[in-house]
Amino acid sequence: MVNILLIEDDRSLRENTKEILELAGYNVETAENGRKGVQLALSKDIDLILCDIIMPVLDGYSVLKELSTVPRTQKILFIFLTAKSGLKEIRAGMNLGADDYLVKPFEEQELLDTIHSRLLKFQISHKYNSNNSKNGSSKIADIQHFKEYFIENGEKKNLMKNEVLFRENNLSRYVYFLKKGLIKTFKMDEYGKELITGIYHKESFLGLYSFNGLVSYPESSLAMGPSLLYRLPSNFLREAFKYNTQLTLELAQNIAEEIIELKNHLLQTAYSSALRKTINTILDFSQKMKFEENEMGEISRSDLANIAGISKESFIRCLSTLKNEGFINIEGRNFQILNMSGLRKIK
Template identity: 40%
Template sequence: MKTILLIEDNLDIRENTCEILELAGYKVMEAENGKVGVAKAMETHPDLVICDIMMPVLDGYGVLHIFSRNPDLARIPFIFLTAKTERTDFRKGMELGADDFLTKPFEESELLKAIEGRLSRFEQLDQVRIRADYDLNSNGLQEFLDDVQLTVELESLSVDRKSHFFPKKQYIYTEGDRPSRVYFVRKGTVKTIKMNPEGKEFITGLYGPGTFFGYLSVLEKMDYADSAVCLEDTELIYIPQTDFEQLLWANKQISHQFIRMLAGRVIEREQQLLTMAYSSLRRRVANMLLQLNEQASEETKVIRFSRDDLASMIGIATESLIRTLSEFKQDGLIEISGSSIRVLQAEKLRRANW
């Protein structure tokens, strides 16, 4: 028998709702205000909570806030019961993590349907096991989103993932734009850049097939701190901001999966900054070639970037890059054909003491 905690300060409503739930086969605990409700929840860990918003001592928003910060309570389905109908009230509740809203007065069937839906969804959450890793370079994004579909009710993720095509040199967004989505690279390569006051470009990130970008600004709820430009003809998939946020916070396993996928990018950025700050010119060029070589197609292992772009990635003058590449070629470490570069001796590049 499922246990429901009903937090409601109005005695008549509390008694009537309690009677409906008991007739439907639920065990019901009652609380006359938010403070009492939180204490009972911590003690008994109910299967679901129905909570009024406007209450003395501690209102419904306060109750939900406490639930969201307590690991033992955070995963309990939470339904707001309220007379408020303003959109801002619904928005605030959803931002705090409410799973559903019921507006007074409500029909008995409406109440029971909401409860059944929430309980069913959270049973699915407990049963689903998100795999430890996905091959995002093949069909991993589709597999990941399909697995998430079992746990998250997102209409926009249930339809085909439409591809959006961008030609080479096309801007996807510019610094200062307001983020509205997260991007997944299906084909092609995207660079993110910042410009200094003199107009010199510095590449802050490279994103090839199987990678996400644009997510940091979405998570921080801030304007884009850089611009994104296609280095070649590129195919992108959009994940709207609201869907991404729900996807990320839907359950702990999904959150951990995204953290693993995104953390690598942060580590790369930190390594890039350390290299720029302390390494020699030859070491900086070698490290960038090794990184790009790992990202290159397994079939060709060819690095195809303009000399200006390579110099911007490393933060050096183009002339210095060209001179260093020529030295590497003379040493037999790399092969150069036009704008293409092939690493011939990766281990020597990695171990050289420059």
């Protein structure tokens, strides 16, 4: 029998919903606030949680955040019950990792259909992941095979330009493989200034933040242009590491190289002149995108300035200097390196 936990502070709604679910054959536990709901989820064997958002003691968002940090409760299906039908509130819940939502007041059949479809999807997914853990994760020899596995078995995700992939502080449930496009990761400082922490080009992995359990995203991520990604649950990555030593070593080497690159970038940001920062940013970006000399590349001045760690105005002045001296060409948002070896020699 499926065990459902209903967390709802409205007594009448709580009792009526419990009765509907029990008549449908479910075993139901109830809690009148978020704190008691968390305690029940931790002490009982729960398959699915129905949870109100606005509640005393602990709200629904906090309930989901707490349960998502505990291994035995982070996989419980979670459906928000909300009287707010606004897209912003609904999206906030889904970004935290909720599986679905119901807007109150809801019809009896709507409630039962939502629960049934979620349980069915979970059963199919669980069976699929179990088979892959046993049969798939032990056959990923190296990074190239890992990329192929993402494409064959991962969930496909298309992003338009400026569409968010994930947000800082939301639960990190997936690892991503970027097949096409360009993705940036960034943080916002206390003054609302965007600080770019990374640029990811095609054939890159994103979301490698923890290998021991679910954590919150330490940064946000956004598509800089139309992008195609594939994603797999984070727990699959841990399974793959158990059986594939070469894959683990190759990913560890990639991460080590990224750390070295980040340290060099920090030194450049701290000690280089504005002109040198501009040059290094252009060269690094061209190298990541595999642009050849005289090949045109496209990226916004603001993004490049944020990577360089200088103001947009200073960055544009440096670009103008390099253009006037014949090292680069600029056409709108596009830039072209005309003399790569000369750029490298500038002090």
